[in-house]
Amino acid sequence: MARPAIRFDRIEDLPGQTRVTWRRTRLAIPLAAVAGIAWPPLILTLLIWPPQNWVPGADIDWRLVLLALGAVAVPAGLMIIRRERDRRGRPGTRLGIVWRFMLYGGLLAAGLQILVALGMVVIGLVASSDVVQGMGATETTLLIYGVAGLPVAILVGVSYALWVGLCAAFIAFVPAPDKVRDRLGLMTDQG
Template structure:
């Protein structure tokens, strides 16, 4: 059984740096966008409608959001590392992606519920139908859809975070001990 003396000994907690190769970040972003459950279901059950409009396949919407969110996650991590030096480990990179992925999924589902509620108001004939449409929309898209959307968003972000942590980052070199006291000057 493994014994961990400090928190830094836990798996995923060792310090990391960006890989030196230029292709590492685009490759990690591309791998992060290609979430296996999404790609497999698109290959096995192709969407009926590929064009944006009234009935676009939700998997295409999720893939489009991933095309924007994964590079934005890399940008956010680069900015945070430049400012604070964090996340300093692979575990920190994965956690950042999962947090932001869950937040993006919750925000998009909330936006969808609110827009469907407004469409229900517009399509209703009177106030009673508008109130009924609001109740139904918020129950379906808000109460029932929000946990599912967050689950999908966090799962997608977990995959993207693992791709980022293992493709775009490398273990940091060991710190050199300052035996003569000249490094700190």
């Protein structure tokens, strides 16, 4: 028995291309934010390998820092999406919402990693005893935190943002009703 071929006659038939609108319930956005913050690899590793130090300071676990950044960045990302949709009506599809989160997440991760690398360079320069030692500390710091750390940070940021985008697209949004065309001009205000 032959299976029927999958046909995509309209762009809306492609996966992720259905027009969406905000869910009307008040708990949808906070629920999407909480689900987005709770990135499964992060939560699972915290449960399996608990951090040695829970107190903020010099030796805090990077997973706790990432969780704190997510608690700030996820609601901020949802507010940016809301403002962009109010102004331009975009992103209008689930795929567009996921792509926006991935773009913003990658840029945020890259920017934060660059700030960390520059901060470590300044600390290395201040802590050095002479100019040559400061140059060596700068080179080593940029190689470790800039060259080696930047791709890893972007990979983690985009992965986290993919999860957040999927949570936002499927929890905070529902398919939009089909637009009705005004063929006879009866729906316009004639007053």
